[in-house]
Amino acid sequence: xxxxxxxxxxxxxxxxxxxxxxxxxxxxxxxxxxxxxxxxxxxxxxxxxxxxxxxxxxxxxxxxxxxxxxxxxxxxxxxxxxxxxxxxxxxxxxxxxxxxxxxxxxxxxxxxxxxxxxxxxxxxxxxxxxxxxxxxxxxxxxxxxxxxxxxxxxxxxxxxxxxxxxxxxxxxxxxxxxxxxxxxxxxxxxxxxxxxxxxxxxxxxxxxxxxxxxxxxxxxxxxxxxxxxxxxxxxxxxxxxxxxxxxxxxxxxxxxxxxxxxxxxxxxxxxxxxxxxxxxxxxxxxxxxxxxxxxxxxxxxxxxxxxxxxxxxxxxxxxxxxxxxxxxxxxxxxxx
Amino acid sequence: xxxxxxxxxxxxxxxxxxxxxxxxxxxxxxxxxxxxxxxxxxxxxxxxxxxxxxxxxxxxxxxxxxxxxxxxxxxxxxxxxxxxxxxxxxxxxxxxxxxxxxxxxxxxxxxxxxxxxxxxxxxxxxxxxxxxxxxxxxxxxxxxxxxxxxxxxxxxxxxxxxxxxxxxxxxxxxxxxxxxxxxxxxxxxxxxxxxxxxxxxxxxxxxxxxxxxxxxxxxxxxxxxxxxxxxxxxxxxxxxxxxxxxxxxxxxxxxxxxxxxxxxxxxxxxxxxxxxxxxxxxxxxxxxxxxxxxxxxxxxxxxxxxxxxxxxxxxxxxxxxxxxxx
Numbered sequence: 001x002x003x004x005x006x007x008x009x010x011x012x013x014x015x016x017x018x019x020x021x022x023x024x025x026x027x028x029x030x031x032x033x034x035x036x037x038x039x040x041x042x043x044x045x046x047x048x049x050x051x052x053x054x055x056x057x058x059x060x061x062x063x064x065x066x067x068x069x070x071x072x073x074x075x076x077x078x079x080x081x082x083x084x085x086x087x088x089x090x091x092x093x094x095x096x097x098x099x100x101x102x103x104x105x106x107x108x109x110x111x112x113x114x115x116x117x118x119x120x121x122x123x124x125x126x127x128x129x130x131x132x133x134x135x136x137x138x139x140x141x142x143x144x145x146x147x148x149x150x151x152x153x154x155x156x157x158x159x160x161x162x163x164x165x166x167x168x169x170x171x172x173x174x175x176x177x178x179x180x181x182x183x184x185x186x187x188x189x190x191x192x193x194x195x196x197x198x199x200x201x202x203x204x205x206x207x208x209x210x211x212x213x214x215x216x217x218x219x220x221x222x223x224x225x226x227x228x229x230x231x232x233x234x235x236x237x238x239x240x241x242x243x244x245x246x247x248x249x250x251x252x253x254x255x256x257x258x259x260x261x262x263x264x265x266x267x268x269x270x271x272x273x274x275x276x277x278x279x280x281x282x283x284x285x286x287x288x289x290x291x292x293x294x295x296x297x298x299x300x301x302x303x304x305x306x307x308x309x310x311x312x313x314x315x316x317x318x319x320x321x322x323x324x325x326x327x328x329x330x331x332x333x334x335x336x
Numbered sequence: 337x338x339x340x341x342x343x344x345x346x347x348x349x350x351x352x353x354x355x356x357x358x359x360x361x362x363x364x365x366x367x368x369x370x371x372x373x374x375x376x377x378x379x380x381x382x383x384x385x386x387x388x389x390x391x392x393x394x395x396x397x398x399x400x401x402x403x404x405x406x407x408x409x410x411x412x413x414x415x416x417x418x419x420x421x422x423x424x425x426x427x428x429x430x431x432x433x434x435x436x437x438x439x440x441x442x443x444x445x446x447x448x449x450x451x452x453x454x455x456x457x458x459x460x461x462x463x464x465x466x467x468x469x470x471x472x473x474x475x476x477x478x479x480x481x482x483x484x485x486x487x488x489x490x491x492x493x494x495x496x497x498x499x500x501x502x503x504x505x506x507x508x509x510x511x512x513x514x515x516x517x518x519x520x521x522x523x524x525x526x527x528x529x530x531x532x533x534x535x536x537x538x539x540x541x542x543x544x545x546x547x548x549x550x551x552x553x554x555x556x557x558x559x560x561x562x563x564x565x566x567x568x569x570x571x572x573x574x575x576x577x578x579x580x581x582x583x584x585x586x587x588x589x590x591x592x593x594x595x596x597x598x599x600x601x602x603x604x605x606x607x608x609x610x611x612x613x614x615x616x617x618x619x620x621x622x623x624x625x626x627x628x629x630x631x632x633x634x635x636x637x638x639x640x641x642x643x644x645x646x647x648x649x650x651x652x653x654x655x656x657x658x659x660x661x662x
Contacts, residue, residue: 081555088556088578098560099562
């Protein structure tokens with residue numbers, strides 16, 4: 001339960017500016033996801049919020065209180081690390097209780113809180129084990145449990161799913177979503193480079209690029225109204241198709257973008273003719289890669305259901321009217 | 337364990353291929369180990385066996401090869417006099433020897449303890465990030481890199497009662513009222529030896545501990561910082577348990593070294609009963625006093641002590657050299 005405000009936050013490591021002036025408001029109880037390519041500063045921003053790094057300039061407030069110089073333990077936060085950061089020589093129980101012992105809680109209170117968190121995360125049977133006796137997914141749940149027992153106002157997640165395999169990632173993602181519902185008063189800030197995680201978990205997403213905020217909005221806002229070429233390309237899977245040159249200028253833009261789900265296989269006026277490069281059938285969907293001779297990457301077209309296309313077959317594709325994103329030379333949307 | 341278990345299963349399902357693979361692996365291992373085993377047998381095994389053999393004879397420097405076998409007489413011997421009194425002799429009842437054993441143990445325990453504590457402090461400092469850390473790390477090794485004979489001579493001049501800089505300094509600072517013969521006086525000789533050894537060996541200890549410290553992942557400390565754990569508690573509850581395997585190995589190395597201490601004492605405080613250690617006294621018997629067999633017995637005793645101590649230490653300290661806990 002904390003309202004977080006970042007005002008012109010900057011961070012430099014020596015001569016390298018990593019965060020170049022971020023203004024951001026995170027509402028109380030919100031699930032905010034920082035997303036961006038590696039090196040965009042998203043983890044650094046999270047570590048600034050945690051207090052693990054010093055803010056070079058700017059103001060950060062939690063519920064109106066300036067926290068710039070506040071020690072991590074005084075901020076009412078808990079953090080879940082990518083590498084779990086469990087104490088390897090302590091049992092699961094000791095890992096979760098270690099931070100509480102210092103807070104002068106009574107033994108009964110500690111036991112109660114640890115057991116409650118363990119139950120929530122279904123790790124009760126493992127409480128007496130060492131971290132090395134657990135699987136990656138179990139370890140990450142212990143790390144999340146350690147965060148829960150602190151009963152923080154703000155949860156900080158630093159790419160918590162990156163070290164898990166694909167199936168576990170989906171399962172743990174669900175756990176985190178459930179956790180957010182269960183603790184709806186806590187503010188959560190989550191860093192990831194995976195836009196699917198961002199889309200599925202976030203109340204709002206903050207897309208970062210090169211130490212600056214590119215766009216902040218709900219997942220659907222970002223999907224439907226990307227405010228830059230970068231966001232358009234980053235959000236959505238498969239990546240949005242971009243076309244330049246003559247085709248784009250017909251639409252009055254420098255670059256146009258069409259999502260694969262917004263292209264039909266149809267031979268109508270203004271359709272693009274080309275050849276099939278490759279097709280992938282995933283069962284529920286099929287993806288067709290089409291080369292229309294415009295240079296660049298082949299265009300990806302999504303079809304529902306199973307469809308087979310022979311390589312080198314002739315094909316006509318057309319964007320659904322009104323679903324074409326237009327961008328100017330600076331990568332900003334063209335306004336009519 | 338897991339590797340062995342899976343290998344065992346594989347043997348059952350595919351016996352032929354696995355056994356051939358195993359055979360070639362064992363064969364390769366043998367070839368790699370053979371030169372080392374041969375070298376060890378020549379430079380360590382044979383001299384050790386010879387020493388043990390000589391300790392059971394009446395060998396002297398002038399009569400090495402025609403020595404007679406006398407059993408354990410060098411260790412303990414007794415003769416009953418006509419008056420009916422039994423007189424014991426040999427290593428086990430030799431006060432000079434037990435004085436040397438006491439000196440060695442005192443030296444080993446005090447020096448290794450202080451070196452471990454100081455080495456830990458230095459390692460913690462070097463583990464922190466600061467500018468010029470690389471240079472400091474290299475510079476701190478200098479005392480360790482100087483040959484012991486050189487540093488012992490250097491310190492013996494510094495500690496000299498007439499011209500030594502330390503007496504001069506202490507006099508000028510008013511710490512002492514008259515010049516002290518640090519290395520020659522029986523009261524201070526052991527302290528002098530300890531100071532020089534700690535000065536020389538703490539860097540080595542620090543580097544071994546530093547290597548252990550660097551194996552501890554950084555994010556654990558960040559987690560502790562967020563948990564608000566006091567740094568002192570972090571040291572005792574997180575750093576110390578995690579660095580323990582490396583620390584144990586370092587302590588064993590140092591302890592074995594300290595038990596064998598010779599060169600520093602031989603140069604710094606020659607012929608002082610206050611500092612004479614087992615190595616020093618056995619060399620004295622072997623070569624200076626022409627009691628070759630007796631010196632051999634002392635060497636053998638020293639070897640046995642070190643072997644037993646190492647075994648005990650590994651067992652009690654639950655050290656496993658592969659890094660994990662038992």
